Amino acid sequence: MGRRPVGVRDVAARAGVSRQTVSRVLNEHPEVAAETRERVIAAMAELGYRVNNAARALGTRRSRxxxxxxxxxxxxxxxxxxxxxxxxxxxxxxxxxxxxxxxxxxxxxxxxxxxxxxxxxxxxxxxxxxxxxxxxxxxxxxxxxxxxxxxxxxxxxxxxxDQAAGARLAVAALADAGHTRIAHLAGPADWLEAESRAEGYARELAARGMPSGPVIVGDWSAASGHAAAATVRELGVTAVFSANDQMALGLITGLREAGLDVPGDVSVVGFDDVPDAEHYWPPLTTVRQDFxxxxxxxxxxxxxxxxxxxxPVRPVLRARSSIAPPRDESDAAAC
Incomplete structure (x- = not known):
């Protein structure tokens, strides 16, 4: 037969106090003498007493x-x-x-x-x-x-x-490098964060007097980013803002397999700043969220x-090596 769990009665007996005093110590009641509190805590440690949060909640309405x-x-x-x-x-x-x-x-x-x-x-x-x-x-x-x-x-x-502000930082970094044909690799439509990042992308383009670029919808996975590479190549854009770093990773791999250099032919910016982002090749410029x-x-x-x-918590752009000026600057400026 298993040993009976240690209860408040056992702690009270070991400490030489009432069960009510033990309860007061457990519930951090201020009207308990310091010496008594220390004696009760020592008894709990000696007996291996564990607080039963469910029972505690019934009596105190506090489960912690x-x-x-x-x-x-x-x-x-x-x-x-x-x-x-x-x-x-x-x-x-x-x-x-x-x-x-x-x-x-x-x-x-x-x-x-x-x-x-x-x-x-x-x-x-x-x-x-x-x-x-x-x-x-x-x-x-x-x-x-x-x-x-x-x-x-x-x-x-x-x-x-602030998801929209983070997206604007990403688009601004690409535009400041000279890009005017910027696509957005978006997250799933039912995600509120994806929606806000897409809105920030559109707002920054509009604020700079640039036409709205193409939007390619992914599912947050590197595989969906890889699949988007073919569309990016067909569109002829020179830069992509990816709504997360995983899709950016897949996109970079897909672009390389299609014979395009990142950032020489296509610049890429991600979102999240996952721990591996600085070890992508090239190291990924991305937007950091302070979780x-x-x-x-x-x-x-x-x-x-x-x-x-x-x-809202302000996001921060982590500038690394995945952005470069567009290779054909005169063509980019004409669009």
Missing amino acids: TLGVLASDALQYGPSRSLAAIEARARGAGYWVSAAFADAGDAGAVVAAVQHLVSQGVEGIVVVAPHVQTMDALDALQIGVPIVTLHASGRGARGLSV DELARRAVAAVIGEAAAPRD
């Missing part, structure tokens, strides 16, 4: 747990955000409980949220929401604080890196810190 709802967790942005949220939550004294749902299935999104709420989470962070995810959340009465990441500013509860800062703001907002900032 945050919920995270995610989809597409294998993509760089969502996975990096999950890791950053967990680290920030732990630093603030919270655990994280994660639920994953198909973003295209409103029922799955609702069920995942309800599951997190049933676990007694004190707030929920939604990572990389799609349009359908946001629609499902808007119809819910959740009862706990909720913050959405990467929603590109949609709704008062949204936090994000750690975004996670800090998300955790602060969901646990109710009054000073939690809500303004």
Whole structure:
């Protein structure tokens, strides 16, 4: 027969205090003498006592747990955000409980949220929401604080890196190098981030008095970027803004296989600044997102810190070696 788990009664007996005193220590009640608190903590350590968050939540309405709802967790942005949220939550004294749902299935999104709420989470962070995810959340009465990441500013509860501003940085870098025929390799249409990056691309071209360039839709994968290389060659553009680094990697490989040099024939800029971007060949110029800062703001907002900032996080251009002036400058200027 297994050994009975250590409980509050055992800790109270070892420390020579009442069970109520142990509960007060667990709940960080201020009216406990320092010497008594230290004796209770020492007894917990000696006995190997572990806090039962579910039971604690019933008595205190505090589980010290945050919920995270995610989809597409294998993509760089969502996975990096999950890791950053967990680290920030732990630093603030919270655990994280994660639920994953198909973003295209409103029922799955609702069920995942309800599951997190049933676990007694004190707030929920939604990572990389799609349009359908946001629609499902808007119809819910959740009862706990909720913050959405990467929603590109949609709704008062949204936090994000300024995706449109990042896209404009990318297009500006290409235009400043002399390019006037700039294509956009876009992400999937149901992603709010992809939509905002496409809007930023169009705005920067318009602000410079340049015609809107061709848009090629990918699916975030390097394979879709590789497939887009043939279209880029047919279009005769001299530069491409890729909505993420993985598609940029595939595009560069495809262009090379088609006999085109990057950046000699076609310049390429990505988005995200994945850890490998500086080791691509050529090293990729890209837009960096500060996921750690975004996670800090998300955790602060969901646990109710009054000073939690809500303004978009500014992206930064990482200039490397994948941009060069167009080879035929007179032809580029004439278009």
